[in-house]
Amino acid sequence: MIRKALLVIVAALAALVGVLVVRTLGFSSKQVEVEPVAAIAVDAGSVAEHLGGALRFRTISHQDSAPFEPYPFIDFHAYLSETFPNVQATLEREVIAGYSLLYRWPGSDPQLSSILLMAHIDVVPVEPGTESDWQYPAYEGRVAEGYVWGRGTLDDKGSLIGILEAVEILAAEGFQPRRTVYLAFGHDEEVGGSGARAIAELLEERGIELEFVLDEGGLVTDGVPGIDQSVALVGIAEKGFITLELTVRQEGGHSSMPPPQTAVGILSAAIHELETHPIPGGIRGASAAMFDYLGPEMPFVQRLVVANRWLLGPLIEHQFGASPEGNSMLRTTTAATIFRAGVKANVLPASARAAVNFRIMPGDSAGTVIEHVRRTIDDPRVEITPPESSTNPSPVSDIESETFTQLQQTIRQIFPHAVVAPYLVVGGTDSRYFVSLTRNVYRFAPVELSSGEYNTVHGTDERLAVDALADMVRFYVQLIRNSAS
Numbered sequence: 006m007i008r009k010a011l012l013v014i015v016a017a018l019a020a021l022v023g024v025l026v027v028r029t030l031g032f033s034s035k036q037v038e039v040e041p042v043a044a045i046a047v048d049a050g051s052v053a054e055h056l057g058g059a060l061r062f063r064t065i066s067h068q069d070s071a072p073f074e075p076y077p078f079i080d081f082h083a084y085l086s087e088t089f090p091n092v093q094a095t096l097e098r099e100v101i102a103g104y105s106l107l108y109r110w111p112g113s114d115p116q117l118s119s120i121l122l123m124a125h126i127d128v129v130p131v132e133p134g135t136e137s138d139w140q141y142p143a144y145e146g147r148v149a150e151g152y153v154w155g156r157g158t159l160d161d162k163g164s165l166i167g168i169l170e171a172v173e174i175l176a177a178e179g180f181q182p183r184r185t186v187y188l189a190f191g192h193d194e195e196v197g198g199s200g201a202r203a204i205a206e207l208l209e210e211r212g213i214e215l216e217f218v219l220d221e222g223g224l225v226t227d228g229v230p231g232i233d234q235s236v237a238l239v240g241i242a243e244k245g246f247i248t249l250e251l252t253v254r255q256e257g258g259h260s261s262m263p264p265p266q267t268a269v270g271i272l273s274a275a276i277h278e279l280e281t282h283p284i285p286g287g288i289r290g291a292s293a294a295m296f297d298y299l300g301p302e303m304p305f306v307q308r309l310v311v312a313n314r315w316l317l318g319p320l321i322e323h324q325f326g327a328s329p330e331g332n333s334m335l336r337t338t339t340a341a342t343i344f345r346a347g348v349k350a351n352v353l354p355a356s357a358r359a360a361v362n363f364r365i366m367p368g369d370s371a372g373t374v375i376e377h378v379r380r381t382i383d384d385p386r387v388e389i390t391p392p393e394s395s396t397n398p399s400p401v402s403d404i405e406s407e408t409f410t411q412l413q414q415t416i417r418q419i420f421p422h423a424v425v426a427p428y429l430v431v432g433g434t435d436s437r438y439f440v441s442l443t444r445n446v447y448r449f450a451p452v453e454l455s456s457g458e459y460n461t462v463h464g465t466d467e468r469l470a471v472d473a474l475a476d477m478v479r480f481y482v483q484l485i486r487n488s489a490s
């Protein structure tokens with residue numbers, strides 16, 4: 006009897022292993038094959054000097070109420086016109102919302118929808134007190150040791166100059182796009198993107214149809230766990246955000262005769278509830294697509310796990326969600342960021358306030374977040390105040406489209422050693438204003454970085470390798486050739 010039961014178990018296990026292995030073997034690569042393209046000649050030294058020049062304009066977006074300085078932006082516009090004479094001669098240019106730029110390169114076939122390449126002009130400030138930590142000054146645009154150094158090299162003037170260099174090269178060759186090519190450079194991405202929004206509204210007003218939008222977001226990195234190769238991550242969606250204010254009001258008084266819980270205690274308990282009851286998530290949408298693309302490129306054991314998400318999904322979620330980065334791709338995140346209460350150690354606080362910032366996963370919304378918070382805190386003493394405005398997550402772009410296939414081809418033509426994978430952008434980009442103009446919004450900067458280099462974004466010693474910059478130009482040249490000719 007026992008032997009028979011054992012046999013049944015062994016047979017069931019063997020069948021299960023069989024299913025797992027068959028699914029793993031059938032989990033085939035989603036990478037598109039491409040023919041190598043002829044090398045695109047780029048004068049890397051001159052491009053580096055152009056980027057260096059662009060970094061010298063302090064086009065800074067301040068988070069606080071520090072006064073906006075218009076002249077760096079106006080001078081930057083003039084610098085671009087001088088530096089790219091063929092762009093200047095061939096494309097129409099409009100200044101939008103005071104300081105943002107919209108270029109238009111008319112296509113020969115007006116029936117075709119247009120393409121839109123984006124970057125932003127503004128940069129974040131250098132944190133006061135860290136100026137002298139920089140190996141080369143942040144606003145001098147120095148080219149040294151094979152790098153261009155300065156605030157904005159990676160975020161996002163590298164892309165901006167890369168796009169303009171590419172158009173300059175093509176225009177000088179006499180290239181004529183069939184599709185109209187738009188270039189949109191917002192001036193305040195780091196503080197909300199009113200410039201990009203104005204451009205999107207203008208294009209909508211003019212009835213422009215877009216084939217695709219390409220903005221910053223992913224990049225080519227060697228830092229993806231479980232993958233030996235470089236990975237080109239293409240953002241196909243981005244999270245939304247909402248900040249809720251929580252308030253508790255209590256009677257004040259002397260701390261010598263306190264109630265069992267003060268306003269501080271009540272609010273702390275509410276935050277504790279939110280932290281211990283995260284909003285449910287999982288591998289879905291853009292994150293599921295990422296695993297579909299990366300899984301087949303992994304070594305056998307990992308491939309087996311990813312290929313059998315129907316069974317092993319919880320295991321992946323547990324492992325992947327253990328790091329803050331992984332967790333942020335699986336769910337709407339909760340971060341208590343501000344807590345204010347009390348004025349004096351021996352006075353009961355009459356009120357306590359906290360701000361909790363949520364980054365909303367596609368599939369959730371501001372409404373579902375508020376509902377979760379109410380249900381989880383479940384305490385009428387805690388007032389929950391929604392903000393005047395919040396941003397819902399973007400739609401998830403189409404990865405079955407020809408446009409996405411073509412984007413993958415372009416990436417693999419310029420970065421043949423890299424695997425392409427869609428993913429979820431957990432921050433925000435200016436491209437979110439364009440989602441009503443096309444289903445194909447992609448977030449990818451064609452730059453290959455090590456994780457050490459990536460960590461300089463918004464930090465000290467922000468820099469971009471001259472070779473990587475030249476590849477950015479090649480990518481944009483190839484992209485325009487592939488998609489607009």
Ligand SMILES: [Zn+2]
Pocket residue numbers: 125160161194221
């Ligand atoms: Zn940026």
